[in-house]
Amino acid sequence: MRQRGVRFALVGMAVVALAACGGDSSDAGEPAAATEATRTIDVTITQAKRYEPAEMTVAPGETVTFRVRNAAAELHEFMVGDSKAHDDHEKEMAAMSMGSMKMADKPNYVDLDPGQTKELTWRFPDKAGATVIYGSHIPGDYTGGLKGTITVSG
Template identity: 45%
Template sequence: MTDEDHAEEFEFGEPAEASEADRVIELVAMDDFTYTPATIEVAVGEVVTFRATNEGVIAHDFTLGDSHVQDEHEAEMAEMAGEMMHDEPNAFGLEPGETKEVTWRFTEPRELQIGCHVPGHHAAGMKAEITLT
């Protein structure tokens, strides 16, 4: 991946400023391969800040996207063999105890997910389903 790829366009919305957020959703990542809440409803057009905290003792991460984006990150993380995910507009790594935020403007009515792609976690069911209404 080159630096130019970081200016990537997303098909499911776009990053926004935290000051533009309509609301904040607190998301907790746990070592039993769950996020809480596990289901999230968002209205098309809404700007949401996700504040994600890793309450476990192992690393987790956060990737917001459709199933295509989830598959890509799963493959990337498998190649990186345990290295931490780089921060991206829609994704970041979460060390134990760490809290990070991303603010997103949802523009498309499609099924999305927040997934953890530390090897093995997504396969174990570590995801939260986002329903756009």
């Protein structure tokens, strides 16, 4: 099952790469295999609906595994992307009315039950100056401040 998941992830990345050729590329970077990570950053979601840390710096082209722990008592998300990806997902989640807010994990997105820890690996753009955002889009989270910024700095 794990192998199959990796294969789907690779197909997804190929689609992203093709889309990027259309000129509408994201400056946020792309998902990567966990084995490519050269650093692990621990992130905690607190009961006050904040990420700790809420700011971080990575090197251009660096591949990082985020190990995210939800220390809050409710479901929260950890999604990595540019501001447009976050705006889009915020709308998507707002449109999910009653019922479960849980979605299938994706290469750029996980959701975490209370007490749960998940990992997500991301390769940052090989360009200093980019700003990448992480956030949660359970209604009220993102607007309430459950977001953080990653600065790509050489």
